[in-house]
Amino acid sequence: MSRPFVFIDRPIPAEAEAYIGQYCEYAIWNRREKMPREVLLENMSKAAGLLTAGRKVDQSLLDVSPQLRAVSTISVGYNHFDIEAMKARGVIGTHTPDVLTETVADLVFGLMLSSARRIAELDRYVKEGRWKENDGESLFGVDVHHASLGIIGMGRIGEAIARRAKFGFEMDVRYSGRSRKPEAEERYGAVYMSMEELLKSSDFIVLMTPLTAETEKLIGREQFRLMKSGAIFINASRGRTVDEAALIEALQEGRIRAAGLDVFEKEPVPADNPLLAMPNVVALPHIGSATSRTRFDMAMLAARNLVMAVTGQRPPNVIPELK
Numbered sequence: 001m002s003r004p005f006v007f008i009d010r011p012i013p014a015e016a017e018a019y020i021g022q023y024c025e026y027a028i029w030n031r032r033e034k035m036p037r038e039v040l041l042e043n044m045s046k047a048a049g050l051l052t053a054g055r056k057v058d059q060s061l062l063d064v065s066p067q068l069r070a071v072s073t074i075s076v077g078y079n080h081f082d083i084e085a086m087k088a089r090g091v092i093g094t095h096t097p098d099v100l101t102e103t104v105a106d107l108v109f110g111l112m113l114s115s116a117r118r119i120a121e122l123d124r125y126v127k128e129g130r131w132k133e134n135d136g137e138s139l140f141g142v143d144v145h146h147a148s149l150g151i152i153g154m155g156r157i158g159e160a161i162a163r164r165a166k167f168g169f170e171m172d173v174r175y176s177g178r179s180r181k182p183e184a185e186e187r188y189g190a191v192y193m194s195m196e197e198l199l200k201s202s203d204f205i206v207l208m209t210p211l212t213a214e215t216e217k218l219i220g221r222e223q224f225r226l227m228k229s230g231a232i233f234i235n236a237s238r239g240r241t242v243d244e245a246a247l248i249e250a251l252q253e254g255r256i257r258a259a260g261l262d263v264f265e266k267e268p269v270p271a272d273n274p275l276l277a278m279p280n281v282v283a284l285p286h287i288g289s290a291t292s293r294t295r296f297d298m299a300m301l302a303a304r305n306l307v308m309a310v311t312g313q314r315p316p317n318v319i320p321e322l323k
């Protein structure tokens with residue numbers, strides 16, 4: 001039987017590439033520069049599978065990919081998939097849940113600690129030689145331990161954050177979302193409440209939902225107005241789950257104390273985005289899952305998902321809407 005042809009649209013670890021090579025013919029775009037569209041078109045015209053991370057899989061891509069049977073993304077989020085278009089064409093979509101959960105939860109805690117104790121801001125302060133003997137209260141922050149934490153989107157990563165909060169920092173955990181999580185309630189004492197109640201009562205608010213039609217701009221002007229004065233807002237979901245103009249306004253007006261952001265409406269974030277000029281904003285370049293170990297595990301899982309899908313087996317990580 002002939003081996004299926006797959007296209008890998010970015011550099012991946014040698015082990016993942018070798019694994020795919022055991023079962024498939026393949027081509028790989030192995031450079032950091034942007035791939036010319038002709039290269040994509042040439043490969044997609046014959047590809048049964050695509051391994052990517054973040055490339056839009058929409059009608060226009062499907063139109064130039066007549067053989068396509070499966071797309072495997074090296075990410076847990078799959079908001080770059082046009083689900084309806086894929087469903088209509090019978091294209092399988094897979095993602096990489098679980099392997100990155102703990103790593104992303106670590107980063108979220110880093111953002112919480114850095115925002116509360118002003119770690120990134122004060123690092124610059126010391127390195128710029130501004131540290132003086134009588135700085136006193138001007139360098140004070142707020143406590144993370146024993147504070148209240150509201151998690152919006154108590155899924156895999158949300159629960160890993162709740163565990164750290166409960167057992168590491170004795171925080172008072174509450175959550176909102178479209179379904180109850182009895183295990184999280186039992187294990188972490190997490191209290192289920194409406195988003196409104198959560199926003200009004202939490203010292204820290206962490207947004208961890210996927211980006212969907214329902215969650216786009218889930219947090220906007222009205223939600224920032226509901227937050228406690230002095231609240232700290234963390235977003236590691238997707239930039240578009242937040243109305244960024246409303247976030248900027250809330251920070252400029254001093255409505256909230258600080259924000260820790262791993263994601264932005266436009267990525268890479270433009271240098272003139274007002275958020276970048278604010279000392280009380282910790283800004284990261286979408287690195288939630290970016291440790292060597294975790295990125296390796298994600299690539300291997302995505303490679304296995306792809307191979308299974310194009311060789312007629314059912315991969316374990318088909319995205320829920322396409323199951």
Ligand SMILES: NC(=O)C1=CN([C@@H]2O[C@H](COP(=O)(O)OP(=O)(O)OC[C@H]3O[C@@H](n4cnc5c(N)ncnc54)[C@H](OP(=O)(O)O)[C@@H]3O)[C@@H](O)[C@H]2O)C=CC1
Nearest residue numbers: 077153154155156157177178179209210214236237288289
């Ligand atoms: N910054 C980064 O580098 C990373 C960001 N992410 C982002 O984090 C997201 C979550 O990942 P993960 O925890 O694995 O996913 P899960 O699917 O396990 O969790 C998502 C949670 O969000 C909830 N949710 C979905 N829609 C809504 C809604 N409309 N209102 C409130 N809650 C909602 C889900 O509810 P229910 O249980 O009812 O389905 C679920 O509990 C990813 O989709 C991705 O966008 C992920 C990894 C790295």
Ligand SMILES: O=CC(=O)O
Nearest residue numbers: 074075076077289
């Ligand atoms: O943002 C990263 C992901 O895995 O989703």
